[in-house]
Amino acid sequence: MMERPRWGILGAGNICNDFAAGVVTAGGSISAVGASSLSKAQALADKVKASRAVGSYEELVADPDVDVVYVGTIHTMHLPHARMALNAGKHVVCEKPLAVNEKEAQELVDLARAKGLFLMEAMWTRFFPVTRKVQEILASGELGAPKSVQADFGFIGPMEDKNHRLWDLNCAGGAMLDIGIYLVQLATMVFGASMPSVQSTALLTPEGVDHEGALSLCWSDKGSASLLFTLRATTPEHAVIMCEKGYIRLHGPAHTPERMTVFKSSGVRGKFEEQDFDFPLPQLRPGLTVIYPSSEGMMYQVLAAEKCLKEQKLECPEYPLEESLTVMRIMDAYRRQVGVTYPSESTCTVS
Numbered sequence: 217m218m219e220r221p222r223w224g225i226l227g228a229g230n231i232c233n234d235f236a237a238g239v240v241t242a243g244g245s246i247s248a249v250g251a252s253s254l255s256k257a258q259a260l261a262d263k264v265k266a267s268r269a270v271g272s273y274e275e276l277v278a279d280p281d282v283d284v285v286y287v288g289t290i291h292t293m294h295l296p297h298a299r300m301a302l303n304a305g306k307h308v309v310c311e312k313p314l315a316v317n318e319k320e321a322q323e324l325v326d327l328a329r330a331k332g333l334f335l336m337e338a339m340w341t342r343f344f345p346v347t348r349k350v351q352e353i354l355a356s357g358e359l360g361a362p363k364s365v366q367a368d369f370g371f372i373g374p375m376e377d378k379n380h381r382l383w384d385l386n387c388a389g390g391a392m393l394d395i396g397i398y399l400v401q402l403a404t405m406v407f408g409a410s411m412p413s414v415q416s417t418a419l420l421t422p423e424g425v426d427h428e429g430a431l432s433l434c435w436s437d438k439g440s441a442s443l444l445f446t447l448r449a450t451t452p453e454h455a456v457i458m459c460e461k462g463y464i465r466l467h468g469p470a471h472t473p474e475r476m477t478v479f480k481s482s483g484v485r486g487k488f489e490e491q492d493f494d495f496p497l498p499q500l501r502p503g504l505t506v507i508y509p510s511s512e513g514m515m516y517q518v519l520a521a522e523k524c525l526k527e528q529k530l531e532c533p534e535y536p537l538e539e540s541l542t543v544m545r546i547m548d549a550y551r552r553q554v555g556v557t558y559p560s561e562s563t564c565t566v567s
């Protein structure tokens with residue numbers, strides 16, 4: 217049995233910094249950082265006190281001291297980099313989205329299963345204590361069945377940097393794959409991983425990237441979700457899960473939730489008993505810093521992945537691969553409806 221897996225960090229960009237800080241904060245061990253250049257890898261390795269740095273992804277995945285590779289590169293690189301790591305016999309935790317479309321994601325799932333290796337999409341929201349509390353309350357039935365989800369996620373994208381990955385079709389940029397995915401996974405968490413009906417609208421940049429989108433999802437036997445994601449407005453990032461006997465409000469930022477309020481119907485329409493739940497973010501180990509807001513919470517995901525590896529699981533029960541695939545299928549349907557295609561996709565990849 218693997219006591220603590222040894223991590224390899226593939227990439228040395230922003231989220232790799234934050235994930236590596238999460239490993240260190242969780243008390244884990246990083247054997248190596250591998251990036252497109254040795255100097256980039258070395259800078260991150262020094263910061264998080266990794267044992268070594270290597271100047272190519274191939275060297276990283278070949279490292280015998282690496283048990284599990286964290287893939288933190290841009291969306292279009294997830295398939296080749298995760299595939300490379302799996303083919304080298306490493307377990308993989310891959311940043312969201314698992315790949316650019318369902319076909320690519322399925323390839324990774326099939327490969328991991330064929331090789332008997334662990335694969336998980338790094339949907340870190342799932343591992344926050346607030347998210348776990350929401351699931352506990354929904355499962356208890358105290359609010360009755362969930363019927364509707366309303367959620368938003370929006371910030372002003374990096375307007376000053378026209379070459380940023382978020383605006384670049386070649387990097388599979390856009391609002392849906394970057395942030396809309398958090399809202400979709402909230403809906404599938406509540407209603408399950410069967411495929412809903414999908415109705416979409418979006419605003420596209422002249423280059424064809426979705427800088428705002430809205431989704432209406434309907435699981436005919438269960439409920440519906442109304443989701444807004446945007447790179448052109450600052451939104452509260454609230455989420456509300458409405459049930460038969462009350463509702464749960466996830467206070468913003470709901471993709472990294474620290475606070476929720478449960479409103480239980482008092483029996484009189486419009487009157488509720490309220491209960492707050494607070495789970496403040498963990499503190500980083502001294503000397504570490506993170507780049508994205510709330511990335512202190514990355515530690516929860518590291519611990520969840522390590523627990524799976526210790527228990528020799530091949531996927532994470534809190535975010536199973538079938539759910540990653542359904543989320544991908546919903547995002548594919550959205551892109552088909554609003555007319556967003558990435559150049560990396562052949563004409564038939566978005567089925």
Ligand SMILES: NC(=O)C1=CN([C@@H]2O[C@H](COP(=O)(O)OP(=O)(O)OC[C@H]3O[C@@H](n4cnc5c(N)ncnc54)[C@H](OP(=O)(O)O)[C@@H]3O)[C@@H](O)[C@H]2O)C=CC1
Pocket residue numbers: 226227228229230231232250251252253256288289290291293311312313340381387393394508
């Ligand atoms: N969980 C979360 O909260 C967040 C998740 N993410 C996810 O993390 C991933 C990376 O995002 P982020 O860290 O912000 O991105 P960065 O641009 O900071 O880093 C991406 C890395 O990808 C590699 N890369 C390859 N080609 C390119 C290219 N054309 N442009 C830029 N980078 C390239 C580089 O690797 P190298 O270092 O080897 O040169 C680079 O460091 C995405 O999947 C994103 O969705 C992002 C932000 C927050």
Ligand SMILES: O=C1OC[C@@H](O)[C@H](O)[C@H]1O
Pocket residue numbers: 394395508
């Ligand atoms: O995953 C993410 O969450 C936070 C956002 O700021 C970032 O753009 C995105 O990639």
